[in-house]
Amino acid sequence: MEFRVGILTLSDKGSKGERVDTSAPGLRDLLTEKLGDSFRVEAYEIIPDDRLTIEAKLKSWSDELRLNLILTTGGTGVAPRDVTPDATLNVIEKQVPGMAEAMRYASLQKTPMAVISRAVAGIRGQTLIINLPGSPKGARESLEAILAALPHALEKILGDPADCAPNP
Structure with missing residues (x-):
């Protein structure tokens, strides 16, 4: 199955051209390295930190481009x-707290500052939205923590009726 992806960078300085975005290219490269052509980045933008x-x-x-x-x-x-988590909570219909917890746990193994992350993950329609840190290293490490679960999660969001685990 092929999934359509958008990467949205939130940065006041980046949106004004005062800072080069290195997080989004790193995320795109990670998806390609680990998941191949099944994840295709179709949208990318840098916008200010405005809710x-x-x-x-x-x-x-989610609604018009219908990204997965x-x-x-x-x-x-x-x-x-x-304000990214606040904006995300205002648009999602369901939270997926395990993803945010897994990202914080993985990050906590590397830095005690992980406890101040307010990142959330959730679903709007048939779109999974995941908040990642702004630092290139933090964004990549957080995505790596949940990468293996993404294909299955997206298949389920799209309505895959198969059981999550086979019955013995």
């Missing part, structure tokens, strides 16, 4: 402009 702008983009990419997966990078901490 309403983020909400509008997540809705558009949206990875956000940036704005997951506790700074005043870190």
Whole structure:
């Protein structure tokens, strides 16, 4: 199965051209390295850390572009402009807390600062939205923590009726 992906970078400086985005290319490369051609990045954008702008983009990419997966990078901490999780919670219909917990757990093995991540994961329609940190290293490590589960999760979101585990 092939999945359509969007990568949305949240950065005030990046959206003004004052900072080069290295997180999104790293995420795209990781998807290709680990999952091959089954994950195809079809949308990419850098927008400011503005809650309403983020909400509008997540809705558009989910409802109009009908992407299967949206990875956000940036704005997951506790700074005043870190509003990505808040915007995500406003647009999703269901949370997938295990993904956010797994990312925080994996990150905590590397830095005690992982405890201040507010990243969330959830579903809007048939789109899985996952918040990742803004740092290239943190974004990549967080995605690696859940990468193996992504194909199965997306198949289930799309309505795959198969059992998750075969009966003995």
